[in-house]
Amino acid sequence: MLFSAAVRVCGRLRLVIQRPPARVCPVMSRLFHSDSQGNSVKDKAKSTICVEGNIASGKTSCLEYFSNTANLEVLTEPVAKWRNVQGHNPLGLMYTDPTRWGLTLQTYVQLTMLDVHTRPSVAPVKMMERSIHSAKYIFVENLYKSAKMPEVDYVVLSEWFNWITKNIDLSVDLIVYLRTSPETCYQRLKMRCREEERLIPLDYLHAIHELYEEWLVKQSSFPVPAPVLVIDADKNMEEMIQHYEEHRGKILAA
Numbered sequence: 069m070l071f072s073a074a075v076r077v078c079g080r081l082r083l084v085i086q087r088p089p090a091r092v093c094p095v096m097s098r099l100f101h102s103d104s105q106g107n108s109v110k111d112k113a114k115s116t117i118c119v120e121g122n123i124a125s126g127k128t129s130c131l132e133y134f135s136n137t138a139n140l141e142v143l144t145e146p147v148a149k150w151r152n153v154q155g156h157n158p159l160g161l162m163y164t165d166p167t168r169w170g171l172t173l174q175t176y177v178q179l180t181m182l183d184v185h186t187r188p189s190v191a192p193v194k195m196m197e198r199s200i201h202s203a204k205y206i207f208v209e210n211l212y213k214s215a216k217m218p219e220v221d222y223v224v225l226s227e228w229f230n231w232i233t234k235n236i237d238l239s240v241d242l243i244v245y246l247r248t249s250p251e252t253c254y255q256r257l258k259m260r261c262r263e264e265e266r267l268i269p270l271d272y273l274h275a276i277h278e279l280y281e282e283w284l285v286k287q288s289s290f291p292v293p294a295p296v297l298v299i300d301a302d303k304n305m306e307e308m309i310q311h312y313e314e315h316r317g318k319i320l321a322a
């Protein structure tokens with residue numbers, strides 16, 4: 069009997085409804101981890117830090133730097149999955165034809181980000197690259213605002229996002245915003261040479277930058293899910309390491 073158990077109590081038969089055992093469906097068990105009242109709960113002893121910033125602003129490098137820290141687990145953005153899902157490349161398709169493939173990519177980004185947010189942490193502090201929030205507030209918003217995403221696609225993605233954030237605990241304790249100029253990102257993007265991104269124009273990085281500024285600095289566009297630590301990331305790697313060391317205490321105390 070999978071979901072229920074019949075128990076004999078004081079001679080009477082009572083039906084006890086049980087939660088599905090974790091081994092039956094680990095994802096469901098993860099998403100709906102709840103207390104005795106059925107409220108979604110999070111292990112309060114653990115905290116989540118999201119490193120945010122424009123494309124090629126230095127997020128992965130930042131996570132790499134912190135990856136040697138005790139009691140901290142880093143989770144990089146699942147870009148590899150966006151470039152290859154069962155032999156398909158939704159990231160590449162989106163850059164080729166955003167109107168046709170924007171919804172496809174962003175649906176998959178939302179799913180994979182949900183997976184990262186809800187993955188049980190093996191350390192007290194989880195540091196992740198971007199978040200389900202920035203996928204929606206920056207990238208989906210940009211596609212829609214630039215008239216590259218049809219309204220129906222935007223509405224469907226928004227309904228999914230609203231349901232997820234209302235029903236699943238995705239709480240974040242600190243956002244580290246690596247603030248760069250779009251020009252710096254453009255140079256770094258060219259240096260990194262990711263095939264799908266070779267045609268990204270500087271204007272695109274300007275648009276993403278503005279959306280980040282409105283969200284995390286002016287705090288005028290969408291809800292900000294946690295306090296924001298802004299780090300000037302236009303600096304070279306050596307100076308960035310100094311910044312990281314200056315802020316290490318604040319970051320790890322999140």
Ligand SMILES: Nc1ncnc2c1ncn2[C@@H]1O[C@H](COP(=O)(O)OP(=O)(O)O)[C@@H](O)[C@H]1O
Nearest residue numbers: 123124125126127128129256260303304305308
């Ligand atoms: N502070 C920095 N100065 C110069 N180059 C950098 C710096 N940080 C990252 N890079 C380089 O820029 C490129 C993009 O960095 P990356 O960490 O992958 O950015 P993101 O993860 O934000 O896209 C990489 O080639 C990386 O080595």
Ligand SMILES: Cc1cn([C@H]2C[C@H](O)[C@@H](COP(=O)(O)O)O2)c(=O)[nH]c1=O
Nearest residue numbers: 122123124145147177198203207208265
């Ligand atoms: C979250 C998110 C990302 N993308 C794109 C933007 C970039 O081309 C890559 C991520 O690379 P980065 O160097 O880590 O910034 O994915 C997107 O199109 N939509 C999204 O929601």
